[in-house]
Amino acid sequence: MEKYRQSVSRSEPGCVVILLDRSDSMKLAWGRTGASLADGAALAVNNILLDMCIKATTEVNAPVRRYFDVGIFSYGARLGEPGEGVESAFGGVLAGRGLVPLPELAEHPVAVREEPSIDLMPVSARMPVWVDPVHGHRTPMCQAIAVAGGHVFDWAAEHPGSFPPIVINITDGMVTDSPYDGATLQDWVRRLTSIETDDGATLFFNVFLSPFEVTEIVFPADPGGLPPPGPDLFALSSPLPQPMIDNAAVDGYDVRPGARGLAFNVGRSTLLRVLQIGTRVPDRTR
Amino acid sequence: MIHTRHVVFYAVKHGNAEAEWEDGAAAAPADGNGRGPRFAVADGATQGFGSARWAQQLVAGFVGDEGAAPDLTAAALHDWASAVRTRWRDDPRLAGATDLQRLKQATVGSFATFLGCELLDLAGPRPRWSAVALGDAVLFHVREHRVVAQFPRIAPDAFGSNPDGLPTDAAGLTAMVGRASFAGGDLADGDLLYLATDAFAQWVAAADLRDRRALWTTLAGLDHPERFRRLVADRRAAREMVNDDVTLMRVRLDRAPAAHLVVCL
Numbered sequence: 001m002e003k004y005r006q007s008v009s010r011s012e013p014g015c016v017v018i019l020l021d022r023s024d025s026m027k028l029a030w031g032r033t034g035a036s037l038a039d040g041a042a043l044a045v046n047n048i049l050l051d052m053c054i055k056a057t058t059e060v061n062a063p064v065r066r067y068f069d070v071g072i073f074s075y076g077a078r079l080g081e082p083g084e085g086v087e088s089a090f091g092g093v094l095a096g097r098g099l100v101p102l103p104e105l106a107e108h109p110v111a112v113r114e115e116p117s118i119d120l121m122p123v124s125a126r127m128p129v130w131v132d133p134v135h136g137h138r139t140p141m142c143q144a145i146a147v148a149g150g151h152v153f154d155w156a157a158e159h160p161g162s163f164p165p166i167v168i169n170i171t172d173g174m175v176t177d178s179p180y181d182g183a184t185l186q187d188w189v190r191r192l193t194s195i196e197t198d199d200g201a202t203l204f205f206n207v208f209l210s211p212f213e214v215t216e217i218v219f220p221a222d223p224g225g226l227p228p229p230g231p232d233l234f235a236l237s238s239p240l241p242q243p244m245i246d247n248a249a250v251d252g253y254d255v256r257p258g259a260r261g262l263a264f265n266v267g268r269s270t271l272l273r274v275l276q277i278g279t280r281v282p283d284r285t286r
Numbered sequence: 287m288i289h290t291r292h293v294v295f296y297a298v299k300h301g302n303a304e305a306e307w308e309d310g311a312a313a314a315p316a317d318g319n320g321r322g323p324r325f326a327v328a329d330g331a332t333q334g335f336g337s338a339r340w341a342q343q344l345v346a347g348f349v350g351d352e353g354a355a356p357d358l359t360a361a362a363l364h365d366w367a368s369a370v371r372t373r374w375r376d377d378p379r380l381a382g383a384t385d386l387q388r389l390k391q392a393t394v395g396s397f398a399t400f401l402g403c404e405l406l407d408l409a410g411p412r413p414r415w416s417a418v419a420l421g422d423a424v425l426f427h428v429r430e431h432r433v434v435a436q437f438p439r440i441a442p443d444a445f446g447s448n449p450d451g452l453p454t455d456a457a458g459l460t461a462m463v464g465r466a467s468f469a470g471g472d473l474a475d476g477d478l479l480y481l482a483t484d485a486f487a488q489w490v491a492a493a494d495l496r497d498r499r500a501l502w503t504t505l506a507g508l509d510h511p512e513r514f515r516r517l518v519a520d521r522r523a524a525r526e527m528v529n530d531d532v533t534l535m536r537v538r539l540d541r542a543p544a545a546h547l548v549v550c551l
């Protein structure tokens with residue numbers, strides 16, 4: 001039977017996990033924005049969380065619907081227990097939580113404050129914030145995948161009929177902890193993507209940020225021409241399933257057969273668009 | 287004189303509560319001033335805000351339950367839909383809205399496919415239907431187990447690709463009403479009209495190609511909401527029908543007036 005077709009509903013919610021690089025290099029300025037990579041990544045993550053809450057808001061006097069369980073795991077600098085490592089990036093009431101149901105997430109941002117427009121327009125808006133920008137230390141990506149994988153494994157076992165978990169890794173650097181616990185980065189990704197629901201295997205997508213204004217490469221079907229670590233990330237990234245190929249095409253991307261869930265050297269607004277495409281699972285529009 | 291007897295069946299999207307049906311269906315008898323019986327179905331956007339209210343206000347407005355019913359012309363429909371939009375936007379219940387709800391109403395709003403139908407000259411020499419459609423809610427005109435007319439004509443594999451409908455943003459509404467399509471057809475004693483929202487209509491269009499006699503016998507024989515829900519559940523389980531809110535309105539035309547009123551409890 002065709003995979004990746006299950007729509008999200010409260011009886012069969014989806015699962016989105018974002019792995020957020022908080023290593024030292026995330027302090028670099030992101031293009032002409034004047035803000036750091038960490039600032040931009042946090043802004044994009046907060047934007048996508050708000051998007052998901054808005055989509056699950058249907059009517060006055062009705063709670064936000066539990067269409068997704070969401071986890072944000074950061075790797076590099078830790079806030080909870082200072083030093084290098086992996087932790088839930090949620091703060092406030094949600095601090096330390098793994099996967100959080102969307103209605104609970106909507107209830108508990110750490111702040112509501114004025115935030116800049118992600119597309120560099122000279123406007124700002126008050127919006128909820130769940131994740132703050134942080135940077136420091138190295139890039140323990142393997143450990144991040146291991147931690148997220150534990151949550152994803154449990155979730156998939158509890159939701160066999162759901163669209164498979166989507167794990168999106170936002171990074172600007174090279175993994176520094178491979179091998180971790182006896183397994184390489186490739187091994188950890190294989191373990192993660194071997195976790196399945198009846199609707200398919202866990203999807204692992206990668207977004208590579210660059211502080212420089214260079215050509216963006218979004219959803220490539222071929223690793224040729226990608227500068228390092230592009231080919232490695234290409235090999236680690238899941239092929240885009242058909243519903244996301246359709247989403248990407250609607251958003252104007254020329255997606256070729258075999259396209260991978262990889263966006264390389266992206267700017268801030270592209271990061272948000274990629275997150276939107278990668279988290280938009282099949283649903284009835286009417 | 288041809289009489290009409292109608293019944294509405296619906297089933298919510300699997301996984302949703304009964305109260306979360308986001309379609310709308312309404313019917314009204316002739317008004318005594320020349321307007322014939324009216325029937326309408328609408329399908330509110332799952333991803334919109336206040337979609338059930340929008341769909342249900344549209345169908346109620348079209349049949350005349352909330353002020354004057356519009357004529358079936360693009361200009362009249364535009365004025366009417368704009369007034370419905372104002373009522374939807376200014377609903378007093380929104381006084382209790384959260385920031386997220388206000389944001390979604392302002393930035394996303396709602397959208398609904400719409401199908402409205404009026405029956406004309408039922409006591410005269412040329413009884414007929416006249417309808418307007420925006421989107422993929424479909425009217426099937428059936429006579430002796432055969433489709434006489436399908437409006438709009440949509441192939442089973444083309445459902446979901448039609449972007450038309452009525453949005454709640456003013457500019458979009460004006461543009462969309464201009465895309466409304468109109469059709470009509472002559473009626474005869476014993477005819478059946480079915481108005482269906484897209485998921486059910488798509489299944490009907492496909493089933494009609496496979497075994498039309500079985501399909502139309504089944505639909506004409508539906509006599510209880512539970513039988514309809516079982517039909518929908520079975521077709522969903524067989525992956526023949528998309529998991530969505532579904533609505534089917536059946537209008538039977540008969541020279542004999544109804545002898546009984548049936549209430550299903």
